[in-house]
Amino acid sequence: MTGVGHLYTGFALALYPASIVQEHGWLAMCLAAGATVLGSTAPDWLEIPITIKDKDTKKRIGTRRLIKHRTWTHVLLWWIAAFWVCASLVRGDTLPYLDSFDWTHKDLLFSTLVGFTAGGVLHLLCDLPNKQSIPLFTPWDRFALNFWNSNRFEKPVALVVLGLSIWITFESHYPPLISNYLS
Numbered sequence: 001m002t003g004v005g006h007l008y009t010g011f012a013l014a015l016y017p018a019s020i021v022q023e024h025g026w027l028a029m030c031l032a033a034g035a036t037v038l039g040s041t042a043p044d045w046l047e048i049p050i051t052i053k054d055k056d057t058k059k060r061i062g063t064r065r066l067i068k069h070r071t072w073t074h075v076l077l078w079w080i081a082a083f084w085v086c087a088s089l090v091r092g093d094t095l096p097y098l099d100s101f102d103w104t105h106k107d108l109l110f111s112t113l114v115g116f117t118a119g120g121v122l123h124l125l126c127d128l129p130n131k132q133s134i135p136l137f138t139p140w141d142r143f144a145l146n147f148w149n150s151n152r153f154e155k156p157v158a159l160v161v162l163g164l165s166i167w168i169t170f171e172s173h174y175p176p177l178i179s180n181y182l183s
């Protein structure tokens with residue numbers, strides 16, 4: 001999916017992360033929604049693209065990335081794990097080692113991270129149907145559904161994401177708390 005497509009889907013999903021953090025108020029919900037859009041493009045800009053210019057004409061001839069495309073920033077499992085931890089913490093979970101973290105604006109920080117990581121998960125799910133593979137578990141394994149090229153079906157996919165986002169929000173399908181599995 002292209003950057004513009006990722007933005008469409010980010011806006012389409014924003015309602016769901018906002019609903020996860022709703023008990024922390026409007027500011028938390030706005031931060032979560034905004035961070036969803038930011039996170040939906042994050043795996044690409046975290047690779048730190050650098051413009052390559054022609055030596056003579058100084059015109060842009062391409063981009064290179066400090067981190068190889070679709071490797072370290074595109075590991076699906078890592079983003080899912082980060083989202084799950086943040087969503088559990090924002091809903092009052094207490095996790096070992098993190099209990100001592102006591103800070104006034106913790107709720108707002110984790111609300112923002114819930115949106116950001118949800119956007120990151122979404123980015124990878126939207127890259128998955130492409131021909132260019134992404135890693136599922138580590139930066140070294142690769143998987144691609146190989147359904148369509150990167151720039152295709154962006155608006156229909158965004159509509160599907162919007163539908164799922166509304167459905168999952170009103171059915172309250174939050175991720176289960178991590179502490180349920182630790183005790």
Ligand SMILES: [Zn+2]
Binds near residue numbers: 074127
């Ligand atoms: Zn990507």
